[in-house]
Amino acid sequence: MEFVSFAERHIGPDAHDTGTMLKAIGVSSLDELIERTVPGGIRLGQALQLGRPLTEREQLAGMKAIGARNDVFRSYIGMGYYGTVMPAVIQRNVLENPGWYTAYTPYQAEISQGRLEALLNFQTMVSDLTGLPIANASLLDEGTAAAEAMLMFLHARSRDRQDAMRFFVDRSLFPQTLEVLRTRAVPVGVEVVEGDAATFEPDASYFGMLLQYPAQDGTVQDLRQVTDRARSAGLRVAVCSDLLALVLLTPPGEWGADVCVGNSQRFGVPMGYGGPHAAFFATTDEFKRQIPGRIIGVSQDRLGRPALRMALQTREQHIRRDKATSNICTAQALLAVMAGMYAVYHGPDGLRRIARRVHGFTVKVANIARDLGYTVLNPSFFDTISLRLPPGVTDAVVRRATQTRRINLRHVEEGVIALSLDETVRQQDVTDLAAALAEACGKPAPFLEDLEQPAAQLGGQERSSEFLTHPVFHLYRSETELMRYLKRLENRDLSLVHGMIPLGSCTMKLNAASTLLPLSWPEFADIHPFAPVEQAAGYQLVFEELSEMLAQVTGFSAVSLQPNSGAQGEYAGLLTIRAYHLARGDEQRNIALIPSSAHGTNPASAVMAGMQVVVVKCDELGNVDVEDLRAKAAQHAERLSCLMVTYPSTHGVYEEAIREI
Structure with missing residues (x-):
């Protein structure tokens, strides 16, 4: 029996098409093309051991089997990840629509007006909810945004504060965010100091502080005095917050914060065992030329009509390179579009309804x-409460009572649990939660009908300011209206549904529809990243098999799946090299040789990793000038840390001299 292979469906050209293209470029076969373009010294001498290729049906059946190994509980763990309801109109018309997910980075504004408007909606949503005038078009995750x-x-x-190298972090911060901060701080010489913000006394050795609002344990507190005290001492103040909480709570921008960051995940984007999700970053006008990531701005076209474009690009890595404010580039645009459209669909009244329901159930x-x-x-609190167990009740008893009902809570420490409710709770x-808590302490479950309507318990921090006042957040309440709006925006973009995009970049990857389908399956979408590992056996299998395949393809012995983008991957690699030199006692090795043709993230990442960039010349074809490389390697031999090259190069060429390089 013969079946159509995945490659035949996905890649497209048949033997006739391939022959026509080969003839046009003057070669007789694919083997000859490879012979003439890929240096013999780097070609594999044998086939990769990756197993038999699957058909699409086999692949989907295999993913179903893997997904079945995941055990989806109701997770009330919180910590920045929450159950949410993705509106079907957004799932069908954005997430699963190649008109949205195959378009290129919007460097060319004329063919990107639809996405630019969608990202401007996201920025407007973030700016309104945080109370800060400027927001970017997303970052990779909350920890990265805080860093x-x-x-x-x-x-x-x-x-006069160049000697200030300490950064204060309130102990209520999510632990995963704190770990990212510590990782990012070390290479640039920053000392992260953790403590209680309420008693913290800032001095001239500090340049900033980071708060969590609401706190990790769920507390909603008035942080005005903390912020005022820090700012009067010359510190800048950043706040990690929650967009749904800010629907009901006074936004950080109204009590003096310089920056507000967080995760937009609970605006209609599934947890997905931790990502991907669009982080947000909002700040004051003072920092508009230092803010990381893309900013979408309103401009004019040549006829004077309103038009959108990426604004203030001179901050960014593709222009400033080693002097850029960040190595972040495209970030999580598709997820930002989804979160923004969630706000467009629900509007301010719908978001208030959701937030009040979540808070009411929590009370x-x-x-x-x-x-x-x-x-x-x-x-x-808003959506999270921390509970001390009654005398004689143990964590083990609570675990049994919740596990039998397929519920996950957060076990903070012996005798203390926490739970965070969300939009999915009914x-x-x-x-079921009441029954589990009652069973754990040996009491009958209460009758919920007997309970009074709960009063708000927001600690006096109720929001009074309006938000989402722009007409776009009031026009599209029905599915049909939003569907038409999304289609109008889609038709103002150029994507692979319209034709080929002749640009080469790390972002140009077309994922087949069959490989994207499992993204929406609940067995993958609804797993909390901090769920017990045995509930994510399917995910663990994916990680294991993918790591083995990537190690086989790259020729390395081990692989990390942690980096959330190419820029973060190169940063992680540079940190690994830095750690290697430090372990050997070579603290002086901090020079990174980088060709002038390299992608802008390369020098930006090197600087973030605490390295000094030395640029290597390239010839008129973009190839590394080997003699200049040799000279600079010799010149900096005592301090040389690494060479960073792109292969094939940013010009799409496999350089003949790569082994010599």
């Missing part, structure tokens, strides 16, 4: 817990 805020404050120090669970003998450790979920 970018720290580095932006570092670079913005005044001349109800808090009241139930108190009645059962639990101590609510944070009297003010009355039955609250009933």
